[in-house]
Amino acid sequence: MKIMVAIKRVIDYAVKIRVKPDKSGVETSNVKMSMNPFCEIALEEALRIKESGRASEVVAVSVGPSQCVDTLRTGLAMGADRAIHVEFPGTLYPLSIAKIFKALVDAEKPGLLLLGKQAIDDDCNQTGQMVAGLLKWPQGTFASKVVLDEENKVVTVDREVDGGLETLCLDLPAVITTDLRLNQPRYATLPNIMKAKSKVIKKLTPQDLKVEIKSDLEVIQVTEPPKRKAGVILSSVDELIDRLKNEARVI
Amino acid sequence: MEDTTTNKQISSPTTTVAALRLFFHDYFVDGYDTSILVSSTRFSKSERGYPGFSNRKGSGIGIPDSLPRVQGHGYRIHCRNIASMTSKPVRNQSFAMINCDDISYFKKILGERGVVLEEEKLDDANTDWMRKFKGSSKLMLQPRSTQEVSQILDYCNSRRLAVVPQGGNTGLVGGSVPVFDEVIINVSSMNNTISFDKDSGILVCEAGCILENLISFLDNEGYIMPLDLGAKGSCQIGGNVSTNAGACALFDTRTFLSGISGLEVVLANGTVLDMLGTLRKDNTGYDLKHLFIGSEGSLGIVTKVSILTPPKLSSVNLAFLACEDYTSCQKLLSEAKRKLGEILSAFEFLDINAMDLVLKHLDGLRNPLPSAKHNFYILIETTGSMESHDKEKLESFLLQSMENGLLNDGVLAQDVNQASSFWRIREGIPEALMKAGAVYKYDLSLPPEKMYNLVEEMRERLGTAANVVAYGHLGDGNLHLNISTRQYNDSILSKIEPFVYEWTSEQRGSISAEHGLGLMKANKIHYSKSAETVQLMAAIKKLLDPNGILNPYKVLPTSILSQSGVDEP
Numbered sequence: 169m170k171i172m173v174a175i176k177r178v179i180d181y182a183v184k185i186r187v188k189p190d191k192s193g194v195e196t197s198n199v200k201m202s203m204n205p206f207c208e209i210a211l212e213e214a215l216r217i218k219e220s221g222r223a224s225e226v227v228a229v230s231v232g233p234s235q236c237v238d239t240l241r242t243g244l245a246m247g248a249d250r251a252i253h254v255e256f257p258g259t260l261y262p263l264s265i266a267k268i269f270k271a272l273v274d275a276e277k278p279g280l281l282l283l284g285k286q287a288i289d290d291d292c293n294q295t296g297q298m299v300a301g302l303l304k305w306p307q308g309t310f311a312s313k314v315v316l317d318e319e320n321k322v323v324t325v326d327r328e329v330d331g332g333l334e335t336l337c338l339d340l341p342a343v344i345t346t347d348l349r350l351n352q353p354r355y356a357t358l359p360n361i362m363k364a365k366s367k368v369i370k371k372l373t374p375q376d377l378k379v380e381i382k383s384d385l386e387v388i389q390v391t392e393p394p395k396r397k398a399g400v401i402l403s404s405v406d407e408l409i410d411r412l413k414n415e416a417r418v419i
Numbered sequence: 420m421e422d423t424t425t426n427k428q429i430s431s432p433t434t435t436v437a438a439l440r441l442f443f444h445d446y447f448v449d450g451y452d453t454s455i456l457v458s459s460t461r462f463s464k465s466e467r468g469y470p471g472f473s474n475r476k477g478s479g480i481g482i483p484d485s486l487p488r489v490q491g492h493g494y495r496i497h498c499r500n501i502a503s504m505t506s507k508p509v510r511n512q513s514f515a516m517i518n519c520d521d522i523s524y525f526k527k528i529l530g531e532r533g534v535v536l537e538e539e540k541l542d543d544a545n546t547d548w549m550r551k552f553k554g555s556s557k558l559m560l561q562p563r564s565t566q567e568v569s570q571i572l573d574y575c576n577s578r579r580l581a582v583v584p585q586g587g588n589t590g591l592v593g594g595s596v597p598v599f600d601e602v603i604i605n606v607s608s609m610n611n612t613i614s615f616d617k618d619s620g621i622l623v624c625e626a627g628c629i630l631e632n633l634i635s636f637l638d639n640e641g642y643i644m645p646l647d648l649g650a651k652g653s654c655q656i657g658g659n660v661s662t663n664a665g666a667c668a669l670f671d672t673r674t675f676l677s678g679i680s681g682l683e684v685v686l687a688n689g690t691v692l693d694m695l696g697t698l699r700k701d702n703t704g705y706d707l708k709h710l711f712i713g714s715e716g717s718l719g720i721v722t723k724v725s726i727l728t729p730p731k732l733s734s735v736n737l738a739f740l741a742c743e744d745y746t747s748c749q750k751l752l753s754e755a756k757r758k759l760g761e762i763l764s765a766f767e768f769l770d771i772n773a774m775d776l777v778l779k780h781l782d783g784l785r786n787p788l789p790s791a792k793h794n795f796y797i798l799i800e801t802t803g804s805m806e807s808h809d810k811e812k813l814e815s816f817l818l819q820s821m822e823n824g825l826l827n828d829g830v831l832a833q834d835v836n837q838a839s840s841f842w843r844i845r846e847g848i849p850e851a852l853m854k855a856g857a858v859y860k861y862d863l864s865l866p867p868e869k870m871y872n873l874v875e876e877m878r879e880r881l882g883t884a885a886n887v888v889a890y891g892h893l894g895d896g897n898l899h900l901n902i903s904t905r906q907y908n909d910s911i912l913s914k915i916e917p918f919v920y921e922w923t924s925e926q927r928g929s930i931s932a933e934h935g936l937g938l939m940k941a942n943k944i945h946y947s948k949s950a951e952t953v954q955l956m957a958a959i960k961k962l963l964d965p966n967g968i969l970n971p972y973k974v975l976p977t978s979i980l981s982q983s984g985v986d987e988p
């Protein structure tokens with residue numbers, strides 16, 4: 169069985185986000201970009217399934233501008249067997265991505281499609297659900313545990329829900345989106361970086377896949393959260409009570 | 420006794436042994452005739468090493484070969500380590516004790532808030548980060564401005580009240596806490612950034628700014644602080660300047676000296692020296708700010724600092740690597756210098772003992788190379804402006820080194836999070852050592868090719884009695900040698916000192932690469948500096964602080980200060 173994993177290139181998790189002065193979006197030039205952490209977890213899970221002998225190939229896919237190749241190289245260095253880059257320089261929204269994945273799945277025929285539950289840049293949390301809808305595949309979202317049963321062609325997925333766990337059994341093929349606690353992704357080792365050099369990254373465009381990129385939504389503006397005022401250190405409890413009473417008027 | 424010895428050793432090395440023999444003759448003789456051999460330094464050769472004496476390295480005492488041996492016990496020695504015994508100095512009685520008038524005066528100039536008398540707070544301020552040095556000060560002052568510092572010092576100087584300047588109190592040589600009842604002057608409340616010039620990158624700030632806050636302030640402005648170290652969350656820029664702290668990152672500008680473009684300092688008598696000039700080049704007269712960099716609070720209190728900060732470069736790459744032996748680490752370093760050139764920004768090493776310790780004692784850390792144990796681990800960082808070019812350069816260098824057999828294994832950080840977790844391992848070592856028990860810390864500069872021999876010799880000397888842990892900045896020959904034991908123990912200490920200082924001196928190394936001398940090594944200065952140099956230092960100290968109130972008992976041997984005229988009973 170083949171596993172396909174979606175990988176998004178986003179602003180590095182540790183970078184402080186700056187909103188562009190014209191509020192059209194966030195600053196991305198000269199900013200460190202990395203693999204979306206949830207995608208990293210999805211890839212790790214795919215690699216573990218393959219290492220346990222339950223899958224034969226892991227294919228990493230990224231949709232976006234030319235630099236996505238760097239992110240795919242990271243995926244290959246982690247252990248993916250090959251990669252597909254669907255190049256598109258402009259803005260993309262979840263529905264377009266979902267359509268691209270639908271087309272890729274039709275061509276590649278994986279038994280499992282793994283995605284991160286959301287990307288940390290737009291926090292959409294939609295792509296996995298949309299592509300499952302388009303494919304008419306069952307979906308297990310927010311997975312914190314995945315157990316594949318090849319023989320019976322099912323996969324069991326634990327989902328973290330408010331106040332407990334929900335366990336689902338899905339018929340394969342299926343779509344799974346991954347949550348934070350599913351696993352701890354591996355580092356890219358030098359031997360694997362070396363191997364990755366000879367792995368193939370196939371380039372495609374949305375046209376190749378007969379997907380038309382259009383959007384029925386428009387981002388009006390992006391703003392920073394209001395700045396928090398600096399705290400003050402008071403010298404006594406009396407002063408605190410006085411401030412709470414007379415300034416904050418909460419007691 | 421130690422003072423006498425040290426003083427002799429500095430003033431007239433040739434007579435030290437004779438003087439000791441004269442003074443302490445009886446102690447050494449217990450049926451045998453024993454002679455004392457004071458350790459050699461690179462400036463004076465002691466009689467040890469001359470024919471006819473057993474070269475008992477590290478004992479501080481030598482025995483003529485003619486001495487009869489005691490059956491089964493080797494030589495019998497009764498008084499060991501005379502020449503470098505660690506002992507606490509005695510309180511200089513010329514210093515006054517604080518009284519109620521002093522306290523009300525301080526309250527008048529600083530307000531209630533700036534005068535700390537509570538036992539709990541004083542207890543913290545009296546104790547150093549390692550919990551190894553403890554003073555008994557009854558008073559801590561927290562000035563809020565240069566003016567207040569000046570008033571405090573003026574008063575203390577006229578009253579002959581000894582003081583200890585204190586920043587974040589993370590110093591590792593006992594320099595930041597009182598030895599006796601010195602008044603603690605803590606500058607933490609002076610924590611404003613005064614200006615930042617976006618064109619020149621010059622930051623001017625008060626001495627009490629916490630390093631980490633400055634790092635993130637500059638990060639927001641698109642610049643970087645030319646200093647980053649494990650204690651960044653607590654240590655302060657004034658303390659960093661005063662200890663001339665060195666950093667993990669920044670290969671060539673390692674000591675942070677090159678980044679300091681100006682200082683404001685208050686002298687012992689309250690005079691404010693404004694040397695904050697923010698010019699890059701200025702050669703009018705002596706560049707006096709250098710006197711205060713690394714002076715550990717013994718010449719003045721730093722109140723403001725101006726720092727030349729470089730713009731942030733967008734591309735930083737970090738690799739965590741494993742080597743089989745020390746020779747490979749060294750070869751890797753010279754190859755890295757050659758092949759990575761200007762983008763190489765850090766080259767740190769830790770040995771297997773350091774790695775094991777960190778993994779055992781710190782939570783949430785993960786071994787980046789879990790599949791096998793390795794004898795040495797290396798961190799290589801590159802900093803540049805061309806993301807993919809830099810990464811490719813580093814990758815191909817590492818892959819080649821792997822093929823050459825210099826590297827056993829390695830991982831390359833793929834995002835900032837991974838990079839921080841690799842750095843956390845290296846930077847967490849001091850913390851892990853603290854958790855493991857007592858620790859004897861040595862921060863040495865040594866020729867890189869000899870550096871690890873000392874670690875191995877030390878392991879041999881100590882056997883199973885202690886865990887010898889080594890890490891450091893291989894890039895500039897700075898070894899952090901740490902000897903971790905269950906608790907502080909004189910018999911272990913006597914196996915370590917003076918051996919470690921002698922060894923270093925023999926290699927023409929420095930006994931303090933970056934931590935300073937403080938109280939711990941004040942009497943050890945002669946291992947690294949010639950008598951003439953130490954004399955000049957003492958003369959400068961006397962000129963700037965005639966009453967010796969600033970951080971007494973630290974940095975320079977007390978004996979030499981009293982000799983050159985600074986008052987002592």
Ligand SMILES: Cc1cc2nc3c(=O)[nH]c(=O)nc-3n(C[C@H](O)[C@H](O)[C@H](O)COP(=O)(O)OP(=O)(O)OC[C@H]3O[C@@H](n4cnc5c(N)ncnc54)[C@H](O)[C@@H]3O)c2cc1C
Pocket residue numbers: 548583584585586587588589590591594595606626647648649650653654655656657658659660661662663664665666667715716717719720721722849850933934937970
């Ligand atoms: C976990 C850890 C990691 C460390 N890593 C490194 C490292 O990588 N490299 C390195 O070089 N050091 C390192 N150190 C030691 C280093 O010297 C201190 O962390 C730091 O530079 C001291 O700053 P501080 O504000 O804590 O000064 P303190 O500890 O308060 O004082 C240090 C000395 O400076 C004097 N002093 C402090 N403030 C002033 C002032 N305003 N004016 C005059 N004198 C003053 C004190 O009297 C004392 O002698 C480390 C320490 C720790 C605990």
